[in-house]
Amino acid sequence: MLKRLQMSRLLLPFVAAAFCAGAAAPARAQIDTGNGPLPVFEFHSGFWLNLHHTLYYAGRQQFLAAQGNVNASATPPLLAGLPEAELRPWKEAVAYYAANFVAKDLLFATDLIQLKDQLGDFEDCSDLSGTRQKFCNAGLDPKLTRLLETAAPVYRAHLWPVHDKANRRWVFAVAPLVRSQSVGLSHRLSDIYQTHWPRYRIRVDMTAYANWAGAYTTVDPLRVTISSTDPGNQGNVALEVLFHEASHGIAEPVEQAIIRECRQRDKAIPRDLWHALVFYTTGEVIRPIMARAAAAQAQSGDGAPAEPYQPYAVRGGLYSRGWLRYHELLAQFWQPYLDNSETFDDAIARMVSAL
Secondary structure, rough: OOOOOOOOOOOOOOOOOOOOOOOOOOOOOOOOOOOOOOOOOEOOOHHHHHHHHHHHHHHHHHHHOOOOOOOOOOHHHHHHHOOOOHHHHHHHHHHHHHOOOOOOOOOOOHHHHHHHHHHHHHHOOOOOOOOHHHHHEEOOOOOHHHHHHHHHHHHHHHHHHHHHHHHHHHHHHHHHHHHHHHHHHHEEEHHHHHHHHOOOOOOEEEEEEOOOEEEEEOOOEEEEEEEEOOHHHHHHHHHHHHHHHHHOOOHHHHHHHHHHHHOOOOOOOOOOOOHHHHHHHHHHHHHHHHHHHHHHHHHHOOOOOOOOOOOHHHOOOOHHHHHHHHHHHHHHHHHHOOOOOOOOHHHHHHHHHHH
16 A cells, blocks of 8 residues: 555545356446445456456465465465366466566556556456457457466356455445545545545455555556455455545645655655655544544444544554654644644644654
8 A cells, every 4th residue: 555656636426336257248347335326436346357466466476485485375275176177277377477477566567557457447348358249359468368368267266256255345344434424534635635636436446465565556547456355454444445545646745745845955855754644644534533433333332332443554553663753743743734723834844844
């Protein structure tokens, strides 16, 4: 979920519709929550995009195993007992990913970004070569097309149902908060960053595996990818994960302000201060929302009392692993701006002066 050079220009309403993993022609990959359109985000669970990320993950595991990592395995547990004949096309595709893709970053490598977007665009197609329907020719490299299509049957039969179910479960869990809170959050965050929230819905691609950080965002077109199985994305932090990713598309003014103030003071530009600020801001804006939700739950007697909400960066230990000074600066100089007792420019200037 760290720095997106490919960053966002975000959106306003959010939809969803179910993906059935049929063996012939797949159904639509948007996830339907059953209560009409949601605001701000549009969720997808696409077969080809999930296959792509799973192969990348398996290729990475194969690479790590070759480096002597005894805990790495390129064969997911659900495939481990299959006959070799059925596994052969899967292993060939994994080997291709290991040799050609895993040394590249999913967030920064242009070819991987383009491939991700193409596979998302063709999510409703049963093949990528246009053999069944000409408009389903994704225009990929012929060898990659063949590998994906030959690996597709084993993935569809043994992994995809589990992955798709996890994707839809994640969306259904966060949907109530998205429905009730996302419009207000989008307005609040755009005001904080002194910019406009986009007029269109942000596309969120749900995948069993994302990148090493569990989520990432690319632009042109703006798309967020979130792992539905990553431990760091579960529970009440899901809403913050969504809006942290979305904030990468509207936080440019704060990054530019930090750069400007550093140059005026002849100071080195801190590499991650702006990103720590985005983590801090999203967490602090969402904290009172989660507190109110917990209070309402306690008042209704629905389950055990919830623990106080911990923002993503706190529970993930991001501040303690190198951003402790940034956290101190944000609490001292940026928090007053969030509390409306300081101006944007003064908050940035004082924070940079204290570096």
